[in-house]
Amino acid sequence: MTTTAPSPFAPPPEATRTTYLNAGTGLRSWLLTTDHKRIAVLYTLAITAFFGLGGVMAFLMRLELLTPPSDLFTIDTYNRLFSAHGIVMVWFFLIPSIPTTLGNFLLPLMIGTRDLAFPRLNLLSFYIFLVGGLFTLAAVSFGGIDTGWTFYTPYSTSFSQTRVFLVVMGIFVMGFSSILTGLNFVVTTHTLRAPGMTWNRLPLFVWSLYATSLIQILATPVLTLTLVLLGMERWFGVGIFDPALGGDPILFEHLFWFYSHPAVYIMILPGLGVISELITCFSRKHIFGYNWIAGSSLAIAAFGFLVWGHHMFVSGQSVYAGLVFSVLSFVVAIPSAIKVFNWIATLYMGRIYLRTPMLYAFAFIGLFVIGGMTGLIVASLAVDVHVHDTYFVVAHFHYIMVGGMLTAYLGGLHFWWPKITGKLYPEGWGIAAAILIFVGFNLTFLPQFIMGYLGMPRRYGAYAPEFQVYHVLSTAGSTVLGVAYLLPLGYLLWSLKYGPDAGPNPWNATGLEWTTPSPPPPDNFDEAPVVRDMPYAYHLEHRQFMDPDEAGALAAKKASRSED
Amino acid sequence: MNTLRFFPQGASAEAGHVDVLFLALVAVSLAFIGAVFGGIVYFAVKYRHTNLGAERKHIFEDRWQLEVGLIGALLVLSLGAFTWAGVLYIDIETPPTGPTLDVQGVAKQWVWTFEHATGAREINALHVPVGQRVRLVLTSEDVIHSFYVPAFRLKQDVLPGRETNVWFEATVPGRYHLFCAEYCGTDHSAMGGWVDVMEPGDYARWLAVGATGGSDVGALGGRYDQPTPDAPAVALGPGRREAPAGAPRTEPLVAEDASAARGAALFASLNCASCHRTDSLALYPARGPALVGVYGRPVRLQNGRTVLADEPYLRESILNPRARIVQGYPPIMPSYRDVLSDDELSALVAYLQSLGG
Numbered sequence: 031m032t033t034t035a036p037s038p039f040a041p042p043p044e045a046t047r048t049t050y051l052n053a054g055t056g057l058r059s060w061l062l063t064t065d066h067k068r069i070a071v072l073y074t075l076a077i078t079a080f081f082g083l084g085g086v087m088a089f090l091m092r093l094e095l096l097t098p099p100s101d102l103f104t105i106d107t108y109n110r111l112f113s114a115h116g117i118v119m120v121w122f123f124l125i126p127s128i129p130t131t132l133g134n135f136l137l138p139l140m141i142g143t144r145d146l147a148f149p150r151l152n153l154l155s156f157y158i159f160l161v162g163g164l165f166t167l168a169a170v171s172f173g174g175i176d177t178g179w180t181f182y183t184p185y186s187t188s189f190s191q192t193r194v195f196l197v198v199m200g201i202f203v204m205g206f207s208s209i210l211t212g213l214n215f216v217v218t219t220h221t222l223r224a225p226g227m228t229w230n231r232l233p234l235f236v237w238s239l240y241a242t243s244l245i246q247i248l249a250t251p252v253l254t255l256t257l258v259l260l261g262m263e264r265w266f267g268v269g270i271f272d273p274a275l276g277g278d279p280i281l282f283e284h285l286f287w288f289y290s291h292p293a294v295y296i297m298i299l300p301g302l303g304v305i306s307e308l309i310t311c312f313s314r315k316h317i318f319g320y321n322w323i324a325g326s327s328l329a330i331a332a333f334g335f336l337v338w339g340h341h342m343f344v345s346g347q348s349v350y351a352g353l354v355f356s357v358l359s360f361v362v363a364i365p366s367a368i369k370v371f372n373w374i375a376t377l378y379m380g381r382i383y384l385r386t387p388m389l390y391a392f393a394f395i396g397l398f399v400i401g402g403m404t405g406l407i408v409a410s411l412a413v414d415v416h417v418h419d420t421y422f423v424v425a426h427f428h429y430i431m432v433g434g435m436l437t438a439y440l441g442g443l444h445f446w447w448p449k450i451t452g453k454l455y456p457e458g459w460g461i462a463a464a465i466l467i468f469v470g471f472n473l474t475f476l477p478q479f480i481m482g483y484l485g486m487p488r489r490y491g492a493y494a495p496e497f498q499v500y501h502v503l504s505t506a507g508s509t510v511l512g513v514a515y516l517l518p519l520g521y522l523l524w525s526l527k528y529g530p531d532a533g534p535n536p537w538n539a540t541g542l543e544w545t546t547p548s549p550p551p552p553d554n555f556d557e558a559p560v561v562r563d564m565p566y567a568y569h570l571e572h573r574q575f576m577d578p579d580e581a582g583a584l585a586a587k588k589a590s591r592s593e594d
Numbered sequence: 595m596n597t598l599r600f601f602p603q604g605a606s607a608e609a610g611h612v613d614v615l616f617l618a619l620v621a622v623s624l625a626f627i628g629a630v631f632g633g634i635v636y637f638a639v640k641y642r643h644t645n646l647g648a649e650r651k652h653i654f655e656d657r658w659q660l661e662v663g664l665i666g667a668l669l670v671l672s673l674g675a676f677t678w679a680g681v682l683y684i685d686i687e688t689p690p691t692g693p694t695l696d697v698q699g700v701a702k703q704w705v706w707t708f709e710h711a712t713g714a715r716e717i718n719a720l721h722v723p724v725g726q727r728v729r730l731v732l733t734s735e736d737v738i739h740s741f742y743v744p745a746f747r748l749k750q751d752v753l754p755g756r757e758t759n760v761w762f763e764a765t766v767p768g769r770y771h772l773f774c775a776e777y778c779g780t781d782h783s784a785m786g787g788w789v790d791v792m793e794p795g796d797y798a799r800w801l802a803v804g805a806t807g808g809s810d811v812g813a814l815g816g817r818y819d820q821p822t823p824d825a826p827a828v829a830l831g832p833g834r835r836e837a838p839a840g841a842p843r844t845e846p847l848v849a850e851d852a853s854a855a856r857g858a859a860l861f862a863s864l865n866c867a868s869c870h871r872t873d874s875l876a877l878y879p880a881r882g883p884a885l886v887g888v889y890g891r892p893v894r895l896q897n898g899r900t901v902l903a904d905e906p907y908l909r910e911s912i913l914n915p916r917a918r919i920v921q922g923y924p925p926i927m928p929s930y931r932d933v934l935s936d937d938e939l940s941a942l943v944a945y946l947q948s949l950g951g
Contacts, residue, residue, distance in 0.1 A: 106780055178777050184754065185737040185779060189703070273755025279738055280753070314643070322661050344740065345751045346758050349687045353680050360672035367668055368661060370630060375660075377637035379650045384638065392634050399630045403623035410675055411683030412608075413616050416747040419740060419775040483616070484602045485744025487775045490783035494771060499598055575643070584646055 049452070053552040064149035065552060067450075069156050070135035076160060077131065078519075080122040083167075087115040089512055092505040100492040108491030109176040110192070116179030118170075121201050122163050124431055125293060128300035129246075130159070130211060132442045133239045135450060137215060139543035139550060140233045142224025142559040147217040155210045162204030169196035178489060180290075183271035183282040187263040194264060198257050205254045208296075212246030215239055224542065226561030233541055233565060234323050238303025241327040245292045245299075245334065253289035256282070283345055287338035295334040298430055299327055301438030302369055305391050308441050309373045311539045312388035313380030314568045314575065319372035326365035333362040343414045352411055359409035366402055370395060383576055386460030390441025393468045397433030401426060404479065419489075422482025425475045433471055440467070440518060447522065448532030452549040455529060459521040466514035473507025538576050540567055605766040605791060606746035608686055613747075615678055622671070686748070690761055694729035695722070700928070701732065701739035701752045703778055703881070704785035704868050707928050712801055715932045717864065718787030720772060723797035727763045735926065740776035743789050749775055764791040781868045857945025860938055869927070882927060883920045887950040894921045908943050
């Protein structure tokens with residue numbers, strides 16, 4: 031390191047300021063870093079690569095589905111494509127996405143501390159994640175896996191002749207990364223909050239990360255054990271799930287969904303937290319119902335553990351179990367509805383800026399509500415008997431996972447991009463991409479609701495010709511969506527070199543992360559922050575406009591117009 | 595069949611009830627979605643930052659009355675929807691009180707086999723009379739499958755090692771898709787066929803003919819539309835099996851190669867290639883022995899003996915596959931007795947002969 035340490039008395043001029051980006055150079059300083067911000071950057075690179083991979087697979091599937099017969103690929107290849115798409119997207123993009131990137135970067139900054147509670151554990155989590163990912167990539171490259179991401183037994187244990195071992199190992203390993211990250215976040219939130227950062231001043235994004243981490247700690251071990259049992263049966267013939275060996279295949283479904291339904295909330299809760307931050311900032315208004323939004327995150331985390339059986343209404347589980355899981359599934363939707371209500375109430379009497387992150391927030395709310403309402407349709411027992419395992423369900427969960435989670439991730443990425451990189455992205459491109467993503471997404475997935483109710487089963491590489499028109503629409507939409515996703519990749523990278531400097535707080539936002547320079551120094555804050563305000567104090571005079579001079583300019587313009 | 599549809603046909607007693615519930619849920623959903631989109635757009639325009647004239651007051655306090663009221667209203671609505679859907683579900687899942695027509699169904703990779711009370715068997719097709727309650731007793735011989743007839747709004751997973759019952763009453767004669775809805779391996783998307791709902795008289799006639807050896811086209815689910823013998827069965831979509839119900843049978847064929855061509859069409863339509871692979875490039879070993887060049891060659895059996903794959907042996911292997919099993923393959927093939935007519939059996943053997951030997 032050649033730069034001198036910053037003196038607390040005379041901060042060096044901007045050009046030579048030490049940031050987390052220039053505090054060490056060379057590959058080693060990145061690969062062995064314990065700085066949560068650098069680890070967040072490493073994660074961002076990794077999950078972007080996994081997202082690209084999963085996205086290409088999705089697009090190849092959409093191409094195959096342009097025509098009814100299985101003609102572009104063999105049916106075995108198609109089965110490998112949808113399996114790998116699901117596995118890569120769920121475990122190597124959606125679950126780590128917001129917590130390990132934005133969460134890793136922002137949690138210490140938002141609560142006013144220098145790093146996570148266990149910085150080296152954080153780095154370990156990253157490498158565990160990477161090893162898990164490489165196992166999975168190896169499986170995809172050498173033969174693939176054809177069980178779907180759900181690994182239903184006895185197909186996965188006694189019948190599939192594909193790389194089940196590598197993939198199960200990959201997910202088994204990755205699970206530990208998820209557990210350790212959750213643990214790190216919970217301990218950090220409990221022990222490292224700055225003076226004055228009381229629980230009721232905690233940013234809502236931190237609340238959502240906290241709730242997410244609890245699920246990660248409590249649910250992931252169940253997945254780990256389930257995968258061990260799966261392995262015992264597949265490699266040692268221990269009869270657990272396969273009736274031919276004396277096992278019960280429904281047991282696997284229960285164990286799998288006991289993790290995988292809460293995992294849905296691992297994926298979406300951080301997104302809900304991001305949206306709370308965006309809505310209040312771009313409405314220049316205190317968030318409406320802070321306590322209710324924070325509490326609803328915890329309620330979702332708790333109730334999320336009690337609804338797994340709604341994946342099994344036609345599996346042969348008892349009718350009474352089906353009734354209980356159905357009613358609880360209706361209940362778990364209420365905290366989400368509370369959030370949506372409070373976001374819209376925040377807009378009321380706000381001062382709304384339609385900047386890129388706000389467009390993503392609006393898109394999120396709309397798509398999340400569509401995904402949520404169709405979730406209730408799927409939770410309705412008699413209807414689920416018809417739509418279960420059809421494209422209706424496929425469309426429903428993509429509205430939550432892609433329309434919801436990914437939109438929130440992009441919104442958050444744009445919002446904190448100036449903080450992370452110190453650069454501003456081009457606003458025009460940002461708005462264009464956000465609109466294109468919204469249009470492309472709906473064109474891709476709205477037709478899937480219709481063909482789902484018509485009876486198009488999922489995981490079909492060849493299908494009856496009457497469904498073709500909807501598949502063609504969907505593939506057209508996915509093409510638009512694919513192009514739209516490339517845009518942010520382009521202009522965000524462009525902004526790294528050519529974007530104007532952002533300054534510490536380009537949005538004039540509240541929150542401790544905006545009180546430190548962009549990009550932040552290695553230790554986050556030049557002096558230890560103390561919190562004296564309520565959160566989201568956008569009512570204060572100097573916070574009411576994004577640009578403090580704007581009020582005067584607008585008033586003058588209005589006055590001159592009325593004179594004309 | 596290729597007309598654009600927005601809504602599926604309904605052909606069971608429950609279908610109409612499920613549709614009404616579904617449309618009601620869609621209407622409520624659209625109301626909520628409309629309110630949210632409308633609210634966002636209205637506020638975004640009215641309170642845009644350039645509109646200095648809009649009335650603004652800062653509201654901090656939690657309006658708990660609003661939140662609690664909302665929770666209460668949503669709970670009431672939710673419980674209403676839950677109850678409606680739950681009652682209908684119990685109705686679908688409860689055994690009917692009156693007499694039922696019982697049909698046994700067996701799923702295996704990637705074939706549905708149904709056996710009627712008279713002993714009539716059919717593969718990838720199910721014939722039922724209109725207006726009569728049918729009880730299906732389903733089981734699987736290997737992995738989890740799912741019996742799905744969209745027109746009946748009915749789906750039930752079929753598990754290995756367990757018998758699962760479903761009930762339905764078809765209300766409209768016609769031919770409807772049968773799909774496998776639970777992913778079950780390679781040919782999951784081709785594991786389907788047709789449910790033929792017939793007038794009771796037609797059904798009785800079909801049963802009489804089908805039970806004596808199946809000289810009616812319906813016994814094979816009408817899958818006679820495969821004129822090209824070399825179409826790989828792996829690429830079959832369910833829709834490619836369409837043929838007009840009750841299509842006229844072709845005249846008995848005399849010439850050897852014509853018989854082989856018919857055998858090839860049968861081979862494709864019965865999906866034999868899903869186990870007896872005809873492509874040599876398959877990544878993984880097939881589930882059944884390869885049949886190219888088998889005719890007239892000696893075959894090694896499970897018990898160590900050797901048998902000549904001549905016409906009697908091949909006929910036996912189709913009608914009673916477990917009699918003499920080829921070494922290295924599990925005894926998993928279903929019997930095609932009562933499914934194939936004598937004619938069709940000869941055609942299949944002629945096709946196997948044409949594959950070389």
